[in-house]
Amino acid sequence: MKYKVSIFLLILMAFALNAFAQEKLSGLQVMEKVYNRDTGNDMEANLTMTLINSSGDRRVREIKQFLRDFGKVEKRIMFFIKPADVRNTSFMNWSYDDPNKDDDQWIYLPALKKVKRISSDSKGDYFMGSDFTYDDLGDRKPGDDTHKILREEKLSGEDCYVIESIPRDEDYMYSKTVTWVIKGKWIGLKKEFYDEDGDYLKTLHIEEYQNIKGFWILTRVKMDNVQKKHQTIMELTNVKINVGIPANKFTERMMKRGLK
Amino acid sequence: MKNITSFMVILLTVAGLQAQELSLTGYARNYTGVLLQGDHEFSIIQNTFNLNVEQSKDKVAFKVNPYIYQYSNQGLELGLREAYLDVYFNSIDLRIGKQQIIWGKADGVFITDIVSPKDLSEFLLRDFDEIRMGITSLKADYYIGDNTFELVWIPTFTPTKFAPEGSIWRPAMPSFPLQPVIDHSKETVKSSLENSEAFAKFSALTEYVDFEIMAGYAWDDDPTMHVVKHMDFSNPRQPVLTGITVFPEHHRLTIGGGSFSTTVGPFVLRGEGAYYQGKYFNSTDPMAKESVVKKDYMHYLLGLDYTLADWHLSGQFIQQAILDYNESIDKDRYSNMATFLATKDYLNETLNLSFFMYYDFNNKASLVRPKITYDLADDFEVLLGANIFTGTSGMFGQFNDNDMVYTQIRYSF
Numbered sequence: 001m002k003y004k005v006s007i008f009l010l011i012l013m014a015f016a017l018n019a020f021a022q023e024k025l026s027g028l029q030v031m032e033k034v035y036n037r038d039t040g041n042d043m044e045a046n047l048t049m050t051l052i053n054s055s056g057d058r059r060v061r062e063i064k065q066f067l068r069d070f071g072k073v074e075k076r077i078m079f080f081i082k083p084a085d086v087r088n089t090s091f092m093n094w095s096y097d098d099p100n101k102d103d104d105q106w107i108y109l110p111a112l113k114k115v116k117r118i119s120s121d122s123k124g125d126y127f128m129g130s131d132f133t134y135d136d137l138g139d140r141k142p143g144d145d146t147h148k149i150l151r152e153e154k155l156s157g158e159d160c161y162v163i164e165s166i167p168r169d170e171d172y173m174y175s176k177t178v179t180w181v182i183k184g185k186w187i188g189l190k191k192e193f194y195d196e197d198g199d200y201l202k203t204l205h206i207e208e209y210q211n212i213k214g215f216w217i218l219t220r221v222k223m224d225n226v227q228k229k230h231q232t233i234m235e236l237t238n239v240k241i242n243v244g245i246p247a248n249k250f251t252e253r254m255m256k257r258g259l260k
Numbered sequence: 261m262k263n264i265t266s267f268m269v270i271l272l273t274v275a276g277l278q279a280q281e282l283s284l285t286g287y288a289r290n291y292t293g294v295l296l297q298g299d300h301e302f303s304i305i306q307n308t309f310n311l312n313v314e315q316s317k318d319k320v321a322f323k324v325n326p327y328i329y330q331y332s333n334q335g336l337e338l339g340l341r342e343a344y345l346d347v348y349f350n351s352i353d354l355r356i357g358k359q360q361i362i363w364g365k366a367d368g369v370f371i372t373d374i375v376s377p378k379d380l381s382e383f384l385l386r387d388f389d390e391i392r393m394g395i396t397s398l399k400a401d402y403y404i405g406d407n408t409f410e411l412v413w414i415p416t417f418t419p420t421k422f423a424p425e426g427s428i429w430r431p432a433m434p435s436f437p438l439q440p441v442i443d444h445s446k447e448t449v450k451s452s453l454e455n456s457e458a459f460a461k462f463s464a465l466t467e468y469v470d471f472e473i474m475a476g477y478a479w480d481d482d483p484t485m486h487v488v489k490h491m492d493f494s495n496p497r498q499p500v501l502t503g504i505t506v507f508p509e510h511h512r513l514t515i516g517g518g519s520f521s522t523t524v525g526p527f528v529l530r531g532e533g534a535y536y537q538g539k540y541f542n543s544t545d546p547m548a549k550e551s552v553v554k555k556d557y558m559h560y561l562l563g564l565d566y567t568l569a570d571w572h573l574s575g576q577f578i579q580q581a582i583l584d585y586n587e588s589i590d591k592d593r594y595s596n597m598a599t600f601l602a603t604k605d606y607l608n609e610t611l612n613l614s615f616f617m618y619y620d621f622n623n624k625a626s627l628v629r630p631k632i633t634y635d636l637a638d639d640f641e642v643l644l645g646a647n648i649f650t651g652t653s654g655m656f657g658q659f660n661d662n663d664m665v666y667t668q669i670r671y672s673f
Binding site: 060104118230257 | 363
């Protein structure tokens with residue numbers, strides 16, 4: 001199990017409706033609209049991950065997560081519920097606006113009964129054995145890639161920009177991604193990932209999204225890794241936005257206490 | 261057996277009645293180990309049932325953690341690892357009852373982590389939550405932002421639990437010219453207010469560094485072996501040693517220390533240290549009363565965690581230094597030890613390889629622990645491992661004949 005994170009945020013590619021949707025945009029501007037969407041001040045939700053291997057065997061991970069934006073820092077805390085052998089494990093991440101400052105991350109392991117600081121350096125690690133890396137689940141800054149609009153086409157009945165993004169860092173784990181962004185809604189409806197050798201690796205499919213309190217939330221997504229013949233389905237349920245999560249939710253005290 | 265059965269029936273009946281509100285978690289496990297030397301005896305065949313019963317309501321909660329070890333040759337062992345009540349206030353949490361209390365930033369080494377005594381029935385081979393004994397205590401935590409003040413009061417002292425006589429994990433006794441008589445009459449610390457233990461800790465978790473500062477007024481969990489030699493002086497020119505009596509006795513210790521953890525680029529740097537005042541060491545000085553001397557000592561550690569090519573690596577260097585040292589003390593002035601951990605996941609984290617070792621520089625001895633864990637299904641894990649001891653003396657070398665391979669099969673619920 002991997003504990004680092006910056007997880008979830010299936011909200012990743014959601015966005016706010018934009019009055020200037022029809023103007024001619026560059027690839028960078030499209031991706032900035034996806035990145036800069038308003039997600040509210042706080043959110044709590046249940047996250048279920050279903051891992052499906054090539055034989056069709058399923059494994060299920062369940063997490064309860066809380067997120068709050070404190071301005072210069074965004075704090076997240078996750079409590080692992082299933083599988084049973086990781087129950088009561090918790091994970092906390094503080095992500096800073098300062099681009100020069102790495103995330104701070106801690107994990108509480110109930111068997112050890114202590115909170116351990118861990119490095120946030122390995123964003124290429126897969127989260128809890130899923131097909132999502134920590135970086136896939138985080139909010140990659142548009143400036144980290146160069147973007148180009150390849151074409152405009154319909155996908156699932158939606159008008160989309162098709163954006164090719166190439167990382168500026170040549171050592172990044174992907175050589176290229178291609179994203180289908182819905183015009184006007186600014187949701188990344190589909191995203192293809194190509195590995196370091198340029199070979200097609202996996203595709204993210206947005207299977208369901210909802211408008212909750214005026215914010216677009218991706219509530220069901222699937223990552224299909226064609227090289228490993230492995231899939232991960234992520235579902236968000238019981239999503240609550242702007243409920244006033246107290247600041248002390250994001251502390252060592254709560255990591256140890258768990259969901260009590 | 262009857263008591264255990266009755267206990268479990270009551271527990272499960274209560275659990276059944278309250279099942280709608282109670283949280284019941286735990287595991288069942290089979291643990292089988294065989295020695296690599298000699299006649300390949302089984303070092304352990306153990307079946308374990310571990311249950312966590314928990315419930316919380318608003319500001320209060322409780323947890324009871326009964327466990328049963330069933331051995332193929334030694335019957336049953338039943339215990340309560342923890343049994344406590346929680347009360348939550350706005351800025352204060354109280355925990356009352358039998359509980360495990362873990363401090364410090366070190367992994368697998370006990371420096372400031374001295375509140376809960378250790379169960380060394382199987383040396384250091386058990387999982388850490390099984391090595392830690394719960395202690396009946398009152399713990400109060402006061403929170404200000406990301407800072408915590410913690411006070412612990414332990415009314416009754418609990419010593420380290422060593423492997424019983426006859427066990428392959430029984431620590432070696434010092435050698436004597438005659439077979440000593442062990443007199444346990446001074447070993448028990450009487451349960452009284454004066455004999456209680458108290459610990460305090462201030463800790464903070466910040467964006468730059470996490471740290472703890474602690475102090476304790478405690479008993480030494482390990483008994484000092486006071487040695488009384490009986491001499492026959494009928495021939496004053498040539499007194500004859502006629503007997504030796506060893507009195508295990510616990511002494512007071514005063515401890516102050518701290519620990520920290522921070523990130524430096526891709527590394528996590530950890531440190532921990534403590535000053536122990538009033539430790540008794542065995543001495544060969546003929547003038548030393550009962551062959552012991554009282555000295556202070558320091559114990560400290562520096563550790564580094566790093567990830568390389570998906571391998572999670574962790575190393576620690578640990579040193580113990582006896583102050584005001586003299587050569588008669590039966591331990592080295594400096595004791596140096598290191599630990600190393602490497603672990604990696606495969607197959608979407610269903611397969612894990614792990615390698616852990618302790619190395620004792622003074623005795624050139626080590627404990628090496630490779631293992632492979634595979635999740636056959638969610639909540640069902642199979643582990644194959646080995647414990648290899650090298651060297652001939654010291655903490656690890658003394659168990660050089662106990663190399664073993666083992667399996668653990670565990671179902672968690």
